[in-house]
Amino acid sequence: xxxxxxxxxxxxxxxxxxxxxxxxxxxxxxxxxxxxxxxxxxxxxxxxxxxxxxxxxxxxxxxxxxxxxxxxxxxxxxxxxxxxxxxxxxxxxxxxxxxxxxxxxxxxxxxxxxxxxxxxxxxxxxxxxxxxxxxxxxxxxxxxxxxxxxxxxxxxxxxxxxxxxxxxxxxxxxxxxxxxxxxxxxxxxxxxxxxxxxxxxxxxxxxxxxxxxxxxxxxxxxxxxxxxxxxxxxxxxxxxxxxxxxxxxxxxxxxxxxxxxxxxxxxxxxxxxxxxxxxxxxxxxx
Amino acid sequence: xxxxxxxxxxxxxxxxxxxxxxxxxxxxxxxxxxxxxxxxxxxxxxxxxxxxxxxxxxxxxxxxxxxxxxxxxxxxxxxxxxxxxxxxxxxxxxxxxxxxxxxxxxxxxxxxxxxxxxxxxxxxxxxxxxxxxxxxxxxxxxxxxxxxxxxxxxxxxxxxxxxxxxxxxxxxxxxxxxxxxxxxxxxxxxxxxxxxxxxxxxxxxxxxxxxxxxxxxxxxxxxxxxxxxxxxxxxxxxxxxxxxxxxxxxxxxxxxxxxxxxxxxxxxxxxxxxxxxxxxxxx
Numbered sequence: 001x002x003x004x005x006x007x008x009x010x011x012x013x014x015x016x017x018x019x020x021x022x023x024x025x026x027x028x029x030x031x032x033x034x035x036x037x038x039x040x041x042x043x044x045x046x047x048x049x050x051x052x053x054x055x056x057x058x059x060x061x062x063x064x065x066x067x068x069x070x071x072x073x074x075x076x077x078x079x080x081x082x083x084x085x086x087x088x089x090x091x092x093x094x095x096x097x098x099x100x101x102x103x104x105x106x107x108x109x110x111x112x113x114x115x116x117x118x119x120x121x122x123x124x125x126x127x128x129x130x131x132x133x134x135x136x137x138x139x140x141x142x143x144x145x146x147x148x149x150x151x152x153x154x155x156x157x158x159x160x161x162x163x164x165x166x167x168x169x170x171x172x173x174x175x176x177x178x179x180x181x182x183x184x185x186x187x188x189x190x191x192x193x194x195x196x197x198x199x200x201x202x203x204x205x206x207x208x209x210x211x212x213x214x215x216x217x218x219x220x221x222x223x224x225x226x227x228x229x230x231x232x233x234x235x236x237x238x239x240x241x242x243x244x245x246x247x248x249x250x251x252x253x254x255x256x257x258x259x260x261x262x263x264x265x266x267x268x269x270x271x272x273x274x275x276x277x278x279x280x281x282x283x284x285x286x
Numbered sequence: 287x288x289x290x291x292x293x294x295x296x297x298x299x300x301x302x303x304x305x306x307x308x309x310x311x312x313x314x315x316x317x318x319x320x321x322x323x324x325x326x327x328x329x330x331x332x333x334x335x336x337x338x339x340x341x342x343x344x345x346x347x348x349x350x351x352x353x354x355x356x357x358x359x360x361x362x363x364x365x366x367x368x369x370x371x372x373x374x375x376x377x378x379x380x381x382x383x384x385x386x387x388x389x390x391x392x393x394x395x396x397x398x399x400x401x402x403x404x405x406x407x408x409x410x411x412x413x414x415x416x417x418x419x420x421x422x423x424x425x426x427x428x429x430x431x432x433x434x435x436x437x438x439x440x441x442x443x444x445x446x447x448x449x450x451x452x453x454x455x456x457x458x459x460x461x462x463x464x465x466x467x468x469x470x471x472x473x474x475x476x477x478x479x480x481x482x483x484x485x486x487x488x489x490x491x492x493x494x495x496x497x498x499x500x501x502x503x504x505x506x507x508x509x510x511x512x513x514x515x516x517x518x519x520x521x522x523x524x525x526x527x528x529x530x531x532x533x534x535x536x537x538x539x540x541x542x543x544x545x546x547x548x549x550x551x552x553x554x555x556x557x558x559x560x561x562x563x564x565x566x567x568x569x
Contacts, residue, residue, distance in 0.1 A: 107519075131337065221503075
């Protein structure tokens with residue numbers, strides 16, 4: 001009763017839309033990257049120009065720093081939160097709901113609120129640090145070249161660690177009880193349970209989530225763009241923002257396309273590793 | 287999830303650690319919103335004092351008045367509602383059919399097509415924004431509702447398909463087979479049997495798609511430059527990028543923007559989180 005052609009009819013509309021809005025733009029980026037703004041073929045000229053730009057290597061290293069810094073803290077804090085929320089205690093449901101709030105609020109709201117809290121003169125954070133004497137005088141968090149990137153990473157971590165927590169929590173709750181019983185019969189302490197039962201069991205989830213976070217961090221423009229636009233002095237310029245600014249501020253669509261092609265190659269590699277890994281996990285768990 | 291613990295007294299975190307951990311966690315997650323709310327009811331003078339004031343002596347609604355009656359925010363709110371509802375509805379329709387096809391039929395190339403959908407979900411925005419802009423400009427869709435509605439389908443459709451497919455798969459196929467033997471058509475089966483059984487899944491997809499489009503910033507920044515179609519995130523950014531930022535109004539606008547999402551999310555939380563985790567871990 002499952003006629004094969006019917007299946008195609010069902011999936012066709014969605015695939016057509018995705019094809020038009022995703023596959024076509026990707027192909028078009030390729031075309032833009034090897035032509036000039038008149039549409040003439042120029043070979044690798046655009047690639048040469050954009051690679052020679054001083055901002056490009058800066059953006060590349062900033063992106064590495066941004067992705068690595070975000071991921072490490074998101075995963076560590078997320079896993080710790082999941083372990084906490086996996087405990088039985090009164091009010092757990094409320095704590096869990098509250099934990100998710102940073103993740104659901106709009107990125108732009110997170111950005112503006114943190115920008116206000118980090119305000120050099122009137123910000124609450126400088127006050128909380130200067131009043132008890134932790135720092136001597138207010139820090140210009142968003143204008144000082146050496147603090148601005150760590151601050152951006154911290155905001156991103158605040159925004160995304162709830163996602164890790166909820167995913168890892170789901171994994172923790174599907175661990176069969178026999179494993180805990182076995183560990184307890186062997187006299188394992190709580191931390192030994194965490195180390196020898198929980199973490200190994202949720203390892204596939206952690207790996208999948210980490211790869212997702214890498215992809216999302218590579219994509220994430222909102223927080224940085226809304227607060228600093230890549231400044232001061234390109235200290236927070238990451239590659240997606242460079243593409244954005246090359247295209248829409250300098251109106252160099254072809255150079256932006258060339259940069260997009262290189263960026264896309266990196267991102268798609270991570271995507272494929274992610275798909276391979278999750279497919280392997282699904283296969284192993286069946 | 288918790289019934290297992292009744293059978294066996296499990297070792298756990300010491301109670302003081304749980305308490306401290308929970309308090310720190312809640313404080314870290316909520317403090318920015320608390321501060322946002324407080325700042326939104328402060329007068330200009332109280333906003334700009336050193337040291338900052340913890341509790342305003344004269345709470346005021348002036349900032350909300352500015353946002354609601356003297357700015358474009360209400361218009362942007364309306365635009366956001368139209369665009370989010372429009373794209374959520376369209377993505378939902380397409381996702382229902384596609385997910386049903388993926389869940390119930392075997393056809394050549396299905397794994398490949400499913401991977402394509404997943405790649406669509408993970409694709410870097412920055413890599414396609416330039417050609418999308420050029421294309422939409424040619425089609426005359428920049429600064430129209432339709433332009434943003436179409437664009438937002440790219441970011442919500444793939445995960446919607448993914449979530450619904452795993453939901454449909456979990457519904458026993460025997461129910462549908464019985465109906466088909468009784469002479470129901472495929473579409474009849476989908477609309478009368480499968481969909482009513484999938485209401486929780488459908489709701490979680492709706493919430494996901496609505497929240498995602500409501501929050502989206504970067505595409506809106508490019509595709510909506512006219513105040514007739516600008517969405518709330520752009521409105522908020524406008525407030526704060528001007529040279530002289532009115533922080534009281536910015537915080538009030540942030541509240542206006544966050545409340546619908548917070549209410550929607552907190553009321554639908556169980557369904558939504560269930561759908562997300564199922565969609566992301568089952569692969």
